[in-house]
Amino acid sequence: MKFSDSLKRNIDFQNVYQNGKSYANKYLVMYVLENNTDQNRLGISASKKVGNSVVRHRMARLVRESYRLHESIFNSGLDIVVVVRNSASNISYHEMESALLHLAKLHHIRNDVTIQCRSKHLLLRP
Template sequence: MKQAYRLKSPKDFRLTYKKGKSLVNPYLVLYFRKNQKNTYRIGFSVSKKVGKAVIRNRVKRKLREICRLNEKLFSIGYDYIFVVRVRSKDASYHKLEKNLLDLIHKMRK
């Protein structure tokens, strides 16, 4: 996933949490809101409850790869934040992919 598509600023995270909408499933929470840009941006939030740094980074790498391979599904002009739930640390790549794509499809409806 390209750097331009990453949501990094704490200010942008706060705005998305505060003014955005959310969708939930057992493995992930998706916050999203319109941005005034000509691109989409994706951020990930993984708390220490999920596990130690190695596990948290592994989950983020899986999610970034899922987003990279499915980038055509993300609507331009939106900020997305995926909050990882504790259950995700033991989830397989395919289980995470299915849950992430389900959230994206719910959002589009």
């Protein structure tokens, strides 16, 4: 992730949960909080309800890769926590990418007018 760091400390996650704004869709919940820096920080959470370790790490990798490929379209200076829901345990990369971009649109944290979804070649407009 070129322009981003990762959230690692529990206190940082708790701060975003308590003070950030959240939106959800079928597969993900996204919390966003401004961090007053030039970089974004991304945290990913997948509880044991999602599945075993293999499934949880696969979901985290899908979220991280979707974010990495589109990180240039996100506004900077944000702490972003993505919580994977149980229903996401067997979805494809394309569905994960679409879900992440949908939540970015709801949060108004995309900084360009037209985005090409790399996996489906669809144009998403804000």
